[in-house]
Amino acid sequence: xxxxxxxxxxxxxxxxxxxxxxxxxxxxxxxxxKDEEKVANNVSAFFRKExxxxxxxxxxxxxxxxxxxxxxxxxxxxxxxxxxxxxxxxSGKVTVWSNTQIPFYLRRxxxxxxxxxxxxxxxxxxxxxxxxxxxxxxFAKDFCAAWLAMKTGRPVKIVYTRxxxxxxxxxxxxxxxxxxxxxxxxxxxxxxQFHMILDxxxxxxxxxxxxxxxxxxxxxPYLIPNLKFDxxxxxxxxxINGALRGHGVPQVKFAAExxxxxxxxxxxIDPVDIRLINALKTGVDHPAKMTFKSCxxxxxxxxxAKLSNWKAIRGHQENKQGDIVRGIGMGCSGMFSGVNNLxxxxxxxxxxxxxxxxxxxxxxxxxxxxxxESVLAxxxxxxxxxxxxxxRVTAGDTELTPHDIGTFASGxxxxxGNAALLAARDAKNKIHKAVAKKLGVAVEDLVAKHRKIYxxxxxxxxxxxxxxxxxxxxxxxxxxxxxxxxFRIPVKDMTSLxxxxxxDISAAYSFGSQVAEVEVNKRTGEVKIIRVTTSHDAGVPLNxxxxxxxxxxxxxxxxxxxxxxxxxxxxxxxxAKAATFMDYKMMTxxxxxxxxxxxxxxxxxxxxxGAKECGEGATAFTIPAVVNAIYxxxxxxxxxxxxxxxKVLKALEEKGKNEQGGNV
Amino acid sequence: xxxxxxxxxxxxxxGELLDLLQEFGDKAAVIxxxxxxxxxxxxxxxxVSHLIDLGAVQELNYIQYDRxxxxxxxxxxxxxxxxRNKTIKEHYPALxxxxxxxGAFQHxxxxxxxxxxxxxxxxxxxxxxxxxxxxxxxxxKMGGNKCHAMPKSPNCHASYxxxxxxxxxxYGATVTLEKKGSSRTINLEELYSGDGKAPHRxxxxxxxxxxxxxxxEPEQRSIYLKLRQRNAIDFPEVGVALNTVWNGKxxxxxxxxxxxxxxxxxxxxxxxxxxxxRGWDAGxxxxxxxxxxxxxxxxxxxxxxVSYRKKMLGMMTQQAIDAVNPAKQ
Numbered sequence: 001x002x003x004x005x006x007x008x009x010x011x012x013x014x015x016x017x018x019x020x021x022x023x024x025x026x027x028x029x030x031x032x033x034k035d036e037e038k039v040a041n042n043v044s045a046f047f048r049k050e051x052x053x054x055x056x057x058x059x060x061x062x063x064x065x066x067x068x069x070x071x072x073x074x075x076x077x078x079x080x081x082x083x084x085x086x087x088x089x090x091s092g093k094v095t096v097w098s099n100t101q102i103p104f105y106l107r108r109x110x111x112x113x114x115x116x117x118x119x120x121x122x123x124x125x126x127x128x129x130x131x132x133x134x135x136x137x138x139f140a141k142d143f144c145a146a147w148l149a150m151k152t153g154r155p156v157k158i159v160y161t162r163x164x165x166x167x168x169x170x171x172x173x174x175x176x177x178x179x180x181x182x183x184x185x186x187x188x189x190x191x192x193q194f195h196m197i198l199d200x201x202x203x204x205x206x207x208x209x210x211x212x213x214x215x216x217x218x219x220x221p222y223l224i225p226n227l228k229f230d231x232x233x234x235x236x237x238x239x240i241n242g243a244l245r246g247h248g249v250p251q252v253k254f255a256a257e258x259x260x261x262x263x264x265x266x267x268x269i270d271p272v273d274i275r276l277i278n279a280l281k282t283g284v285d286h287p288a289k290m291t292f293k294s295c296x297x298x299x300x301x302x303x304x305a306k307l308s309n310w311k312a313i314r315g316h317q318e319n320k321q322g323d324i325v326r327g328i329g330m331g332c333s334g335m336f337s338g339v340n341n342l343x344x345x346x347x348x349x350x351x352x353x354x355x356x357x358x359x360x361x362x363x364x365x366x367x368x369x370x371x372x373e374s375v376l377a378x379x380x381x382x383x384x385x386x387x388x389x390x391x392r393v394t395a396g397d398t399e400l401t402p403h404d405i406g407t408f409a410s411g412x413x414x415x416x417g418n419a420a421l422l423a424a425r426d427a428k429n430k431i432h433k434a435v436a437k438k439l440g441v442a443v444e445d446l447v448a449k450h451r452k453i454y455x456x457x458x459x460x461x462x463x464x465x466x467x468x469x470x471x472x473x474x475x476x477x478x479x480x481x482x483x484x485x486x487f488r489i490p491v492k493d494m495t496s497l498x499x500x501x502x503x504d505i506s507a508a509y510s511f512g513s514q515v516a517e518v519e520v521n522k523r524t525g526e527v528k529i530i531r532v533t534t535s536h537d538a539g540v541p542l543n544x545x546x547x548x549x550x551x552x553x554x555x556x557x558x559x560x561x562x563x564x565x566x567x568x569x570x571x572x573x574x575x576a577k578a579a580t581f582m583d584y585k586m587m588t589x590x591x592x593x594x595x596x597x598x599x600x601x602x603x604x605x606x607x608x609x610g611a612k613e614c615g616e617g618a619t620a621f622t623i624p625a626v627v628n629a630i631y632x633x634x635x636x637x638x639x640x641x642x643x644x645x646x647k648v649l650k651a652l653e654e655k656g657k658n659e660q661g662g663n664v
Numbered sequence: 665x666x667x668x669x670x671x672x673x674x675x676x677x678x679g680e681l682l683d684l685l686q687e688f689g690d691k692a693a694v695i696x697x698x699x700x701x702x703x704x705x706x707x708x709x710x711x712v713s714h715l716i717d718l719g720a721v722q723e724l725n726y727i728q729y730d731r732x733x734x735x736x737x738x739x740x741x742x743x744x745x746x747x748r749n750k751t752i753k754e755h756y757p758a759l760x761x762x763x764x765x766x767g768a769f770q771h772x773x774x775x776x777x778x779x780x781x782x783x784x785x786x787x788x789x790x791x792x793x794x795x796x797x798x799x800x801x802x803x804x805k806m807g808g809n810k811c812h813a814m815p816k817s818p819n820c821h822a823s824y825x826x827x828x829x830x831x832x833x834x835y836g837a838t839v840t841l842e843k844k845g846s847s848r849t850i851n852l853e854e855l856y857s858g859d860g861k862a863p864h865r866x867x868x869x870x871x872x873x874x875x876x877x878x879x880x881e882p883e884q885r886s887i888y889l890k891l892r893q894r895n896a897i898d899f900p901e902v903g904v905a906l907n908t909v910w911n912g913k914x915x916x917x918x919x920x921x922x923x924x925x926x927x928x929x930x931x932x933x934x935x936x937x938x939x940x941x942r943g944w945d946a947g948x949x950x951x952x953x954x955x956x957x958x959x960x961x962x963x964x965x966x967x968x969x970v971s972y973r974k975k976m977l978g979m980m981t982q983q984a985i986d987a988v989n990p991a992k993q
Contacts, residue, residue: 161793163792163793163795163796523979524976525972563893564893564894566967568788568967573799573800575796575799577788577789578967579792579793579796580791580792582791582897582899583788583791583967585894585898585967587894588768588894588895588896588897589896590768590894590895590896591894591895645972646969646972649972649975
């Protein structure tokens, strides 16, 4: 795979510099395959996560192994391509409508590039047809729409073609991961050492973030007592890579989860059991001081194994007869519910109720098709005791709505949801104060449900929500009733992504397990996915329908990467040969298997109504689950994505040769 | 990418259609389903100023079957109509397989049999937008001097990828080509030039109007196999169309046609000859596979490595023979 070997070669001293004018072109680094550290070129970001003492940990191990894995670049391919409209107002203000995931960051970046005050720039996010991380930066179309609108005095609209959107924005970082792990003979980890090289393409994009996320989630969802994790983000002369659903975690989990199965196989331990042995648990004392206030991981493993009929299929020889054989494999992960340490990583919300008694929520949250506005409305309705259809949401408009950092790192429900909850509670308190006065009871005695506010022990004493709102008005209090809330996780340093040292990267972590059942055709090498079973701890699935949508979408993303998706980079020009949806092969509805979903409910103490993330976690399960299932079916290990039929046939041939030669 | 400025005509009869074709010559393109043409117009790989829509020419949309004459299909019949036709399913089941292998449901609903037969050849370096192609020398198919898939070759190697052609050729189909004032009928395989740049032997103003398939022989057994990655959308990486006739001793007649391995559907005449001269015996299947491997020359102009596609070509030929062999059911 030329792109990946290039990312290693460009680190070699003497390699051409991608950005000759950049001062920090070199970095002390361990180049893959070579033991000594040397000065490496073209490294744009580096991150080390270390806790315990890996050397000692390996010394304590009964069994150690080292493997290398390689992943390819994939594209976000949202249904709606990147677009923006700019409009200039003679008062000196510019408005940009953008299908962005980050209205407020976009405003800031436009202010910098247009050399204007943020207060003179308005960013409005309309309905967005998907982002998946591909729309969380300022793109040329945003700047140019604004700037050209200013220069011409006319509104300007720029829409990228599908080809531009697919191949000229961002992709997922291809990665080379060398992983060394040590375990006791019962399968318990004693140490892990990761060496990860991410191909960043021509510019930095999210370099510092991806290496940190990969670092923090390299060891989750297991309790690793000693860890050394090094990641290098490298410049190469091709497509820029950035955040894509999982952002570094799917790559590192592919390596960790497949290797874990290899360890289990060598030691004669069932892959389900080895995961249960190492699983993180609620409240565990973590060597790097990460805190797991809710963790249903072990339950997800057990539930997933049961639902997928694991014991009846795994390893059973009757499934391995004939040309088309079945196998089953598991993949697990933990994931962040938002990232604490980013600058301005908070969210504000305003809940406003006027005489018409409809509830307006103003939120900076950016719904990009995942259903954020529905969930925020649910949270507000639940807190106020009204129905979902009573809530009107205005969101993602930098002039009207409070600040929110945007949709990435699976933080919207957690962060903006908590802000909306606090704002709703603030409004509720004002209303309940007036109701308590009118009914002659204490505020604490009131319950709000189904558009009624009533006394807990005397439900006949009640007011409808409407009468309650009017009670505020007629009591002489200010109208409209306005509740405001702000939510952000306290961190030591609010102005930077400080990730060195111990502590949490997120306020809550989701966990999950997934089992893929596959069918392998030993004559053609084709892999067909029969069923994918997931058990997911998202705290509380506030909207089970959208959670299901997220998990199924994540599965489609993972299946596409493990089996088909490949840009087919041309070696001479760096162009993608697969530049259209005809050639860039994503799963179609006819390829998607049966999918089962189980929820493990853990009621996170910090998440709004107990909720944690569910948008990205599931992307990390699927690739290893499929690769591990292929091993169960035909006894081969694939270390490089995508798993093409040709690779499967080649591995089967190798296996056949080894067995004939007496090597098992 | 926007469509170029075009005038649009919708003739109601074949006569009107042929008049328009003569009038506009190569300034016009015929559009039926449009699933290939529209993409080419957006990519600037086709350049016309007039579109002639076949949608209203009812007399080109028909399926007729007769025990003596066999099957007659109007060129503007959609693939979906063919897939759903019980008579075709009964007498030419592999034609249904081939039509159902095309693209996705939407392609089948809009696309026509004539369009699939007249599908332009395909290549990674051709089926791209104008801006993509600008990054490299103009290729033979676009009027330049280079083949990017086979850089040392003096010819265009774009591949023919229509699923139905191979199967119809294997069934012995003929096609009627009409232009104003004349009509001719040829064997379907003669429609294909083998030149990736100009894959169809159509005279100016000429259009394919009818496909005829001879009545099936007793003990005729046929199959279409397609190598593809996904279950929908994808063109074939290899297509194997096999038509056979059996008697008590084995296979007495065999026609094997390959798709996606040349700029034309490839009739494996050697396989035909082996069966005709030697009769059926053990080991003949391996020879037929060998003949297929010699005849099919996939090039690196699509997904799927050449070595894998070659391997599958041999395997699929074997698989096809097993599937039609009454002794192996």
